[in-house]
Amino acid sequence: MNILYIDWPSFGEIDAIFTLEQLGHKLKKFAHPDYQKRISYDFNEAFSQEIEKQTFNLCFSFNFYPVVAENCHRYNIKYLSLVYDSPYVPLYSYTIIYPTNFIFIFDKQDYIKFMKMGIPTIYYTVLPVNATIIDFLKKKKFDHQKLTCDISFVGALYNEHHNFYEKLTNVNDFTKGYLDAITEAQMKIYGYNFLEEVLSPEIVQELRSVCDYKNDSYGIETAEYIYANYFIGRKITSLERQRTLGVIGEKFPIKLFTLNKNVTIPNVKNMGAVDYYNEMPYIFANSKINLNITLKSIQSGIPLRAMDIMGAGGFLLTNFQSDFLDYFIPNEDFVYYVDMDDLLAKIDYYFEHEEERIKIAKNGHEKVKKNHSFEKCFQYMFSIVFS
């Protein structure tokens, strides 16, 4: 079929295009600078021109874009989107209810939330991963010294200057205490995110007086959602990642790969940024233990990073996320930890038990190769779109 492919610099682009073409589809790439805007006449104009040239059976994008949904709705084209970001505020756009939409998200608890809200256009899928490319990469030369690790962590620390949380510096002391408290409490609790629920009206009012979130009236996202996920959730993730790495660093050798190469955490070797395609898979394949510390706004979902690790045949040690249990067997395909003591004990154990570690990495790799390839994922999504 003819697929209009919304072209923007996303993860997975190469794999998605390759897979769709392999499946025999004809892709027309469509790029426009306004793709992130909620309303754009320029975009509409360009989209119309494209549609008039040719008939499309489907429009696809990674993540979901209201302006695309608007146009697909107007021309009655099915719009399939696969959302890998979280939090993701466009999901609260009024446009999500258009019957032309087929929006796949990877967080089951979020999916259930939308279902309870009566939104019929949102579906759930595990994110896909290219689990065969590693075999090809392994044949090439790579920087062993940089990319071989005992323990690795690849990810953002969310502590850059001018981050969202810093904008809240001037709230009153009561609110400051309140935010610190819910941050510390949330850090102790795995598998349940209560931030949105504990933001009382008084606290939200104070946050708004210092750094207002204005709903642009194109969507139903609440201020609670924005503050909990974009401000506080990231702050917690930042603290959690730094503390976790620091605690590990005291006992074990660990390398951090992150955008900001100036960040220092005692006993943690900051290796700076890595390339997603050309370097990251080597890290996962050549670390004894690959750590995943999920961003707090992901409630139960398996984040892309965890799939990347298993896709590269790496041994995955992750914080607990309940969606894992639907597709993977703990201690057979991957290992999860429930708190800091547990994490250290498991690192210790799997350093000692190499054979077991290698077996688990292999099982995880086989499982994602078999069940979570791009091909399988697209076939699954198509089966719903065209059922």
Added chain:
Amino acid sequence: MKILFYRYGSICEPDIIDGFQELGHTILEITNEITNKSLLPQESIQIVGQSLFESSYDFVFSINFFPFLAEVCNIFKLPYLCWTVDSPVMELFALSIKHPWNRIFLFDKEQYNDIAPLNPEYTFYLPLATNVKQKQSVIQTASSIHHSRFSSEVSFVGSLYTEKCPFDRLKDPPQYLLGYLNGVMEAQLHIYGSYIMDDLLSDNMVEDFKSHLPGFFTFPSDSFLTDRITMSQLYIGNKISSLERLRIMEHLSAQFHVDLYTASDTSSLPHNIVNKGLARTLEEMPIIFHNSKINLNITSKSIRSGIPLRIWDILACNGFVLTNYQAELPEYFINREELIYYENHEDLLEKVSYYLYHEKERKEIAHNGYEKVCKYHTYPIRLEQMLHLAFDRRLS
């Protein structure tokens, strides 16, 4: 065996006496403190000492822990068995907890984790139990007037902690501290099955809190009690319980007819909550539990993992229990078969609404729970376990 039972008026004392007697033991009761709450330790020591001189006993027993009893028994070289039914029990932190004649039984694993390091050899975990025979005989002999007087759709027997809230004495606290405390309490209200408060209070906060709380509880003598434990369990635990119970009552009463058996002031609550006053433990409570379509259990937050007495007693009355989740519940009961957990306030409302109109399921669940406690969790069974742990351990 011959047991000297020191009583202070806990509601489970009569049931435990029945239990010991059923096992064939002889009990002598000291009851002065039940009626005279201002009894001085010195006077109590005298009374107990006198009893011990007059007759010989195999051990002394009490509910919760009385440091003076531990002292007396240590002098007499007589075992002192005690069993907690509450939390927090500040007396457990007395120096006399370490005496080798103590046999300390704690109903909550978290409480056990606090205390066991102080006397590892003689501290034991022992869940509570219930007196099925007594409850059933009250239910069966109650008049029809009684039965109809104590019938409810949804009932809750217990304090709202509104009058027990020493936290409210907090005076001019710094705004940051007040905000922090509000934040941690709000978070804890959303977390079931784990009490995370102790880890969330820094030393500075504890100091700050203490200095703004006139009459902050400190032990009359040297003890193992830390200000952090006092702040977390005594002050904040109570405050959260009171917030939680008030909120639940407000939510529930908006949709359902709720009867409350409490001595607490309920004037601030919506009018469709009926405060039926304090229930008489022996004569009335079993009928209430038996005749309520739904018996609520909202465990006090300072009981951090254990199963409160109320649950055992409701089940002994063949009553249907809808409870918050407590970490130890799955060890003894099967959710949805013998009782029901609610996971949050929204879930509570949904479950009340469901089970009010599903009588058959409700009765089946209550009956399964009843059978479970009859078979495994009566006082004679539990007290036998207690005596075994206290006396026979080394033989086995």
